Amino acid sequence: SFAALSLLPIAHMWCGLQHLIRTKPAYANITQFLDYYHHTYGSFGRFPPHMYNHHRNVMPRTINYLEGRHSRMKKHVNAPHSNIYVFIDLLQKEQS
Numbered sequence: 226s227f228a229a230l231s232l233l234p235i236a237h238m239w240c241g242l243q244h245l246i247r248t249k250p251a252y253a254n255i256t257q258f259l260d261y262y263h264h265t266y267g268s269f270g271r272f273p274p275h276m277y278n279h280h281r282n283v284m285p286r287t288i289n290y291l292e293g294r295h296s297r298m299k300k301h302v303n304a305p306h307s308n309i310y311v312f313i314d315l316l317q318k319e320q321s
Contacts, residue, residue, distance in 0.1 A: 226245075227245060227262060229241075230242060230245070231274075231277050231278055231279050231280075232279055232280060233278075233280060234278075234280045235274050235275065235278050235280065238274050238278070239268075246259065298315060298319075301315055302315065
């Protein structure tokens, strides 16, 4: 898939893209999509591969873990805009 190209080493992305082009489905708008992809994510596009390649990334690619933590903290706070002391107390309880 085109989304999976960002997980390949940068040196292999071109070969992966060529494979996708050779095995492309017969959709009516596939040529338009390939032009868009090339102009947006190609080597000289708006976002060159070094900007979005995740091959060597060891960190999470999403912020889901932060959203989960925020959701758990909200369950312990009763007001939408509680004062700073309530928040500090919550952090201290979490650390103990």
